[in-house]
Amino acid sequence: MTSHDSGRPARWWVGIDGGGTSTRAVVADAGGQLLGRGESGASALNQGVEQAWRHIAEAIERASVPGLQLQDCALGLGLSGTGVPAQLQGFVAADPGVARFALITDGLAGLLGAHGGRAGALLISGTGSVAEALLEDGTRRMTGGWGWQIGDEGSGAWLGQQAMKVAQAAFDGRAPRGALADSVYAAAGPSREDLLAFCAQAGQGGYAGLARLVFENEHADPAAAALLDEAARALDALAEALHPSLPLALAGSIALRLAPRLGPALQARRVEPQGDAAAGALWLIQQQETTSP
Numbered sequence: 001m002t003s004h005d006s007g008r009p010a011r012w013w014v015g016i017d018g019g020g021t022s023t024r025a026v027v028a029d030a031g032g033q034l035l036g037r038g039e040s041g042a043s044a045l046n047q048g049v050e051q052a053w054r055h056i057a058e059a060i061e062r063a064s065v066p067g068l069q070l071q072d073c074a075l076g077l078g079l080s081g082t083g084v085p086a087q088l089q090g091f092v093a094a095d096p097g098v099a100r101f102a103l104i105t106d107g108l109a110g111l112l113g114a115h116g117g118r119a120g121a122l123l124i125s126g127t128g129s130v131a132e133a134l135l136e137d138g139t140r141r142m143t144g145g146w147g148w149q150i151g152d153e154g155s156g157a158w159l160g161q162q163a164m165k166v167a168q169a170a171f172d173g174r175a176p177r178g179a180l181a182d183s184v185y186a187a188a189g190p191s192r193e194d195l196l197a198f199c200a201q202a203g204q205g206g207y208a209g210l211a212r213l214v215f216e217n218e219h220a221d222p223a224a225a226a227l228l229d230e231a232a233r234a235l236d237a238l239a240e241a242l243h244p245s246l247p248l249a250l251a252g253s254i255a256l257r258l259a260p261r262l263g264p265a266l267q268a269r270r271v272e273p274q275g276d277a278a279a280g281a282l283w284l285i286q287q288q289e290t291t292s293p
Helices: 049-061 086-092 108-114 156-172 177-188 192-200 204-209 209-215 222-242 253-261 265-268 277-291
Strands: 001-003 013-016 022-028 034-041 071-078 101-105 118-123 128-132 140-144 246-250
Touching: 001 034, 013 049, 013 108, 013 277, 022 049, 034 049, 034 222, 049 071, 049 209, 071 108, 071 277, 086 101, 086 253, 086 265, 101 108, 101 209, 101 246, 108 128, 118 222, 118 253, 128 222, 128 253, 140 222, 156 177, 156 192, 156 204, 156 209, 156 222, 156 253, 177 209, 177 222, 192 204, 222 246, 222 253, 222 265, 246 253
Parallel strands: 013 071, 071 101, 118 246
Antiparallel strands: 001 101, 013 022, 022 034, 118 128, 128 140
């Protein structure tokens, strides 16, 4: 965890869940009463620290809490990309002057929210994918979360990349042309130049935007159904490697849509989350407040 305290008193406590597609904020007062929620664009650190702070501020503003000022906020931040030292240092250096903050991964924030700070496991698949566990002795474990460029199997960005590979193979005649490839051509363009241009600028969010095409074509194209089965197996592997028996919650749009495809061992451990990552980040900063001298 990374934290900073300006020494100024805080008037509002805010939990932030920041990923590769969106940023969600939940705002509470000193008594713990929830005052509002807001949402903005991506605040994953690998997309730029200036963007991250801007979208955090926008999400807080959109919670529509009268009189709220960013400099009077204590922030619990659960952000994607904190594991890269340069990104983390850049984000801390760009602090716009909040009262204080505590920064953890979005996965850990989701874990704290899902189990109310108690032992348990969380499997997240949205734009990216990761699995995290909090053990009974207070230690943590994590599997996956290696980033969309080379990992994040079973995530939205991964599904979009695989859909593009299907479309490229069909374009070349290396694989049959089906409904999934046609949907990718409709989204990205039908020519080789169109596909190359899409890949050159897509990034994490652009590929994740193609994931919906895989779900939309699962009944019309065996290639799409096979990708969804492969994604589910990848998520099964993340959860099994993480811990074999802890109660497991699912989070993220892709994980929830793939839930029926997940294996029986995982299904037997599955529990409903008590809260989301924004709630976990809020819990973190509230705990710091109650335990500070």
